[in-house]
Amino acid sequence: MNPYVPILVIGAIGFGFAAISVVAAAITGPKRYNRAKSDAYECGIEPSPQAAGGGRFPVKYFLTAMLFIVFDIEIVFLYPWAVTFDKLGLFGLVEMMIFILTVFIAYAYVWRRGGLEWD
């Protein structure tokens, strides 16, 4: 059998449980309307009409996400190399050193330019 089928099974069980819980919550809980209940929670003061920044994400987080993608791709290249490491021998080691050092230069640049700072 395809080894990915069992993943669908556990996924379906988890999804079923979550979906039933969400539906059940609407049935089992009471419903007493009150205007204050549907306001955004801001510790009791009058809530602002919108989330901070109009509900948009600050650009700082996109920078983090892009750095994450750079390193995630590095990891994606590292994994197959690691699995076949013993077969590749010295050649694979040297190649991967060059690759890691190349990414390291970019990393040092980001660090120097303050891309890793939070203020």
Added chain:
Amino acid sequence: MTATQQLLGTDPGWIILVKGLIIFVICVVATLLCVWGERRIVAFMQMRVGPNRVGKFGLLQSLADGVKLALKEDLIPKTADRIVFVIAPIISATTCFMSFAVIPLTGTVQFFGHKTILQLTDLPVGVLYVLAVASVGVYGIVLAGWSSGSTYPLLGGLRSSAQVISYEVAMGLSLVAVFIYAGSMSTSDIVAAQNHWWFSVVLFPSFVIYAISMVGETNRAPFDLAEAEGELVGGFHTEYSSLKFALFFLAEYVNIVAVSSLATTLFMGGYHALPGLGFTETWLGGWFTMVWFLAKVVAFFFLFVWLRGTLPRMRYDQFMQFGWKVLIPISLVWIMVVSTLRVMSQRNVGRMATGGFTLGVVILIIAASSLLDSNKRRKAREDELGEQLPPSFPVPEIPAPRAEQLNG
């Protein structure tokens, strides 16, 4: 195809279904027990008693809390995006169970007269799959924070997602050395490769980096900045109530158990017994291996609770700097060192050369760390004097209207 893949490939459909249900039940029961256990242990650490009224030793406390949550009103704020608001907890709760599909909970056992392993499937890319599922789980957090249409959840969701993806890099890098030594990404092969020595001993730095990043990955104290009560109320799930909130809570604890299970599988020899107690593995027809597995997972969970009881919360900028500027470079250097040592041992370059290389690396690390230290001290002195030196690298000029705004 390995032996485990062949063995699991012959499972009939009903066994897969039963195993899926067993794993699901284990996760849910583990969550209930973990919540209770955490409250009790933290209580004892703080010289309190903790929940001890509902059931024996308070064991049913979390179940009672769950029932109570189900009987609470299910609120959706009027600023919320209603569809995404409902989908987000479902994503979180679904993905947290899925990472268990590749974790081997026992050795070979008799399962209703059928020889199998309590592991749903054995993928050749098993660990990569776990990381992938964990990444999908981030969507639940981001969408929950965004769709609430409220300030605190938005900030909490952003913090949480930035934190999870930052520490996932460190986590991913810490596993590379494991794959080099096991020669495979399949969880069962990795467990088999730890027959003689656990990877937590052989690859101790990898283990330490993984242990730190798993705490960051699950948003737990001292890295629980996403729900720093003093700053953000409850973080991304502030607006959630009733069972939707319970789903996020469940997902958090199932994720803790999942990263602990992965740590057990990759570094602590998985379901194998402690060294010297190998004879216990045949007890109960092989089912006793599950006791070992769960014991190791409980040990990791205790570590989580211990950290929470001991350490104060970190500041967010320090926390992100720690991930990006400490954990990631250390893992990269460690990968290079360990792979070089491995090639050296393959080519039989002799003890002298290996020792010389190790010594060289140690000296380089000491030199680099002392350089960083003196740099930091210089910077601290500059800050004290209040002198702001212009940066030595070129900085693009700020456009005129924006500059006026900034300068008042």
